[in-house]
Structure formats: structure tokens, C-alpha cells
Amino acid sequence: MSLSNAPSNASSLSQPAVETDALIIGAGPAGLFQAFQLGLQGIAAQLVDALPHAGGQCYQLYGHKPIYDIPGIPVCSGLELVRRLEQQIAPMQVPRHLGQQVQSVEPMADGRWQIGTTAGTWFQARTVFIAAGVGAFVPKALKVPGAELLDPEQLLYHPQHLDGAAGREVLVYGGDEEAVTAAIGCAVEGGMRARKTYLMHRRDAFSAEPGQLAQLQQLRESGAVEVITGQITEVRQQDGRLQAVQWMDGEGNEHPLPLELLLVYLGISPRLGPLTDWGLALERKQLLVDPATLATSAPGIYAIGDIVSYPGKKRLILCAFHEATMAAFAAAEYLQGSKPLLEYTTTSARLHAILGVEHPAAG
Template sequence: MMQTDVAIVGAGPVGLFAAFECGMLKLTSVLIDSLPETGGQCAALYPEKPIYDIPAHPSIDGADLVAALERQIAPFAVPRLLERRVERLEGTRGAFSLYTDRGDVVQARAVVIAAGAGAFGPNRPPLAGIEAFEQTGAVQYFVRRREALRGASVVIAGGGDSAVDWALALAGIAERIYLVHRREKFRAAPESLARLATARERGSVEFVVPYQLRGLHGEAGVLEAVEVATLEGESRRLKADTLLAFFGLSTDLGPIAHWGLHSAMHHIQVTPSTCETSCAGVFAIGDVATYPGKLKLILQGFSEAAMAAHAIHPIARPETALHFEYSTSKGVPALQ
């Protein structure tokens, strides 16, 4: 049993910042996440992938962003319930109970859902015998350490941001990079596409288009080649040590989808000014939340975290008036 002012479901970057904003308002909080570590997709999938739109950071890797957010909330000693899934939500505004699959009961005055896209996993290509190569790491769906691919022959499959970004990030590290896509056109940021064109001209990345994955060749989980083919049946074998398959993520809100919250296209609808859902006292922020004009950016999620925390204050502290102060004036409450 645990009692707190705010239960934050999801410990990705936006959930971590929500804990900070609550702390700045002298509200206690607890972070609950199904993963074994904080950081959400940034930590689990893209720890070494650079992020370019965080204010004051021209570029920052996902793992470094999570580490900085952890340092930011350290003064508030926020408890974490990791490797837990919230199965049930009961109660009303000011008196909620959350029940996890590990038997925890969290009593909170308000709830913040910062679950991103929910539970996630990669969309796996339907290739015979792929499981053996997944177990040895010859087939991967994200890159945790670029250096592990130094000198390797890498096949990257996909046509979106992840495929393009990793082709660029591994140029100069991998010995050879094949970029496989079913058509000539890639779906990525214009600047990334311009850099990719330059890498292709320099020979850092070889385009294999229009091809699709057909098969894997090797023994005992050791990859030797990736077979690709066109729609007309023309095939090639690409010498490869590693296949990086980027075909997006399958996501699932899990039990949250059954909490009776108004939703649209698997996203929770909220009031833009407060991020409150259709259930009074329950808020949603980050990628899981939707409203007119919503941008799926981490920085927008940070703003939503601040708005939700201020909207929660009168719920958790109805007897105390909230006098807005800038952090430059009041500092960090826990350190005073």
C-alpha cells in the first residue's frame, strides 16, 4: 500500500518531468512503469539516438536526456514501481486507488497518464527462422550501442525516420551499410534526406531499392547474408553480420483502454488547458493525449506536464492557494 498526491503512470521523459513539476508544487508523486527502467522508448529503444528538438540542447542522446531528467527529480526522492502494469483504476477525484499486476495498491488524489503509446514491441518481418538470429543479436529492432556494430556489414530495412537516422548514425562506424526499401522514396525529415543523399554519393550507404526482405542465411544464429527480392522476383544476397529491421512498433494501451476515458484513434482526449480527461482528476500528457492542434513532440509533453501539475494542485491541496512563482525565485522546494 502506498499513498501519494499524484500517481504517474508511465516513466518516460514526460512522466519524469511530470514528477519534477509536481515536486516544484510540493506535491508527492510515484512513478509506475511496465519496463524495468525509467526512460520509456528513449531508454529501451533509442538510448544512443540523437534528439534535436530539446531546448538548449542542439543534440542529445536519448539516454543522456533520461539521465538529466533523473538528476532533475533527484531532490524529490520520487518512488518508482517498475516492472508493474496498472491493471485497475477505481475511485473518484481526490481519492483514487490503482492496482498493479504485482499486487501493489497506490492511493492517490490524482492520476497522470504519461504512457506514451502504451506497451510497445517491434513489428517483426515474417522471415523463416528469424528467432534464432534474434537470440544472438544478429537481427535487431533498435540499437543500444553503436560501437557494437563497428566494422560490421549492416543491412538496414525500412523507409522511415529510424531507418534513415541509423543509416546516417552508423556511417563511418559500420564497414558497409545496405539500406533496403521497397521504393526509392524515403519518409524522413528533409535535412536527414539531404544528408542521406550525400552519404549515398560518398559510398557510405548503398541503396537497395526497390527490394524487400526475403530470407536470412546463416547457421546457429550467426548471420551470413540477407536475401532481398523485387516484386518481379529478382533477388540479391547481401553479405551481412547484422540486420536492423525498422518497420515501426505495435502498441497497446492495455488496461488503460478499458478505464472508460473518452478516446479517439487509440489516444486519450483531454482538455487542452489542463490535460484533464473525461474522468475528473485523471490527466493524460505526452503522446497518449490528444486535442486539436496537438504536436507529438517531447517538448510539448513537457509543457503538458506543467499544466497538469498546476491543475492538480487544487485537488491535492484544496486548502492551500497556489501562488505562481518562477523557479528562479523560489528555487527547488526540497532543497530549501
């Protein structure tokens, strides 16, 4: 069975492939807990996500909104949940490959899977776990004339680092917390400080924590950040190099703004993308899985969370955590050829060693 048109011979790769027992596609809460459950089974896993940070939908859409249905935690925000899950998998030392989307999944002759990403990273994994929620969250593009012609180094979407802002005229375009954080990061004293920082949004109101809004106001008053109320209507470039943006104010008047770097924060949207071309059984844009094992139609590939479908499926975080557990046990049996022992974190010396906690008997 071929799941893509990607090369199946490792010798054809442009760089050495990352070898791993398990590759988890999606670093949201489901993917993070999947890494934890695999770690308890002694299965080394790595994470890959299209976003530049872990947390997925919880981080991006529910960062400061309350969540009430996590067992044992009466209420927490999306960011708090992600931080707790990150802390939980810390002992497993799970490598992360962020800001890149999986493009191809191809079976290898030895039973492993070869996976390629948009960043040119290649993996060779014994098992694959798809925890992609409702699809890969990708940044919304700036759709104005001239934007598609820009050098990628001058038009960045939700960048993880602001190194390129140092000493340049920068426009941060957006009104959410990430945009505010970026504007502050470009304007404060330090090695990444821009020569001039602009923050543009369609209205003079921003969604961020009170502390950030207070810091932004201080920077506005000092002149370190200039806020512009308006929308970009055109990008002016010459041979791909950014010259300026044309923007329109609330009264419909157009203005030019000379620039050297454009940072765009227009939010994200989920897309199934190339997943639909991998040859896996789908039903209404969801992966069909066995609810007892969370196995897909391809051997060694499992799927959990909102991306899956089976009789009685509920699209809740709690259910995704259960699915991650079932998938980890199934994968352990698949890899080892026998059912793994059921051990408890309260009493198992092996699990205590994995988690880095002292076993009671050792005291």
C-alpha cells in the first residue's frame, strides 16, 4: 500500500532521516498525552506540529478561556492545561519538531514508515500516531496584492523568534495576544529591538492579558510602539523585496507605510491538507479507527482525538486522553509481539524510574 508519492528509499533523502519508535503528528493536548502514555510503555516518541509551539487548539483558541472537564482539575485555562501536560512529559525528554507540517507518509520495505515534512525533515518511524485534531492548524495568509511576491524572510506568519526584527522597521499586523507579544518583543530594549515598531489592527482594541496591555500602553506613550488603526490593502515590493504597505483607515483613506519586515498574526485555521492523500480510510473527513486499539486502516498507524471516528465517539479532551492510553497499549503489543503488562504508577518501580520519582521501597 502506498500512502503518498514520496520516495520510499532512504538513499533518496536529502538529509539523514530521524529514526524513532513512534512519531506523533500533532502536539496539542492529545498528542502531548500520547507521548506520556508511550513513554510509560518504554516507547521513544517524537512530536511534529504545524504550529510554532505545542498546545494546538487549546493554546491557540482557548489560551485564557476556562476548561472545566479535566479530571481532578476543577478549572484551568488552555495554557495551564498545556503547561501541565508539558511538565508531565518532561521526564520522557520528547523531541519536538515545530513549525512544520507532515506532507507525506510512505511505507518502507522493513515495515517502518517514512514521513516527510514541509521543512524538509524526514522521519523513519516504527509507528505513527495522528493526533491532528480537526486538522493541522496553519496561519491565515495575508491575501492582498503583492503579498505573494514577497521574499519569505520579509513576510513571516506567527514567527517563533523575532531575531529578524533587530534594527529594522517592522509592522506587526494583528490584534490578538500573539500580535501584542510580538510588538512588545520588537520594541523593548535588547538585541532584537527594531528601529521602529508599528502595530496595526482594524480597531484600537487588543485581546491580551492586562499586564501585556499595560506594557503596550507604556510603549505607546514612550513612542516605542506606534499603533495604527486600519487594514493593509496592498504590499509594495521590488524584485521580491518589501518596500512598503498601503493601508486604509476607517474613513477609507489610503496611506503608504515604508517597511523592512512584516509580521502577520491573522489567526489560524484547521486544514486536513495532505492527510486526505495518505490512503487511510476516512468517513466525513475523519479517520476510521478500531475503538479498542485506535488503529487506522494501515498497520502501525494509530489516530486519536477529534480526527477519528468510530461508533459512540465523543469529541472531548477527556475521550482523547483515554484513546491515547488505548493506542499506547496497542502499539506496545504491535512492537513487542505480546501484550504489555498492566502496571500502576502508584506501585511500579519501572514506571517510577521512567518518571524520575523515588520508588517507595527505596526509602
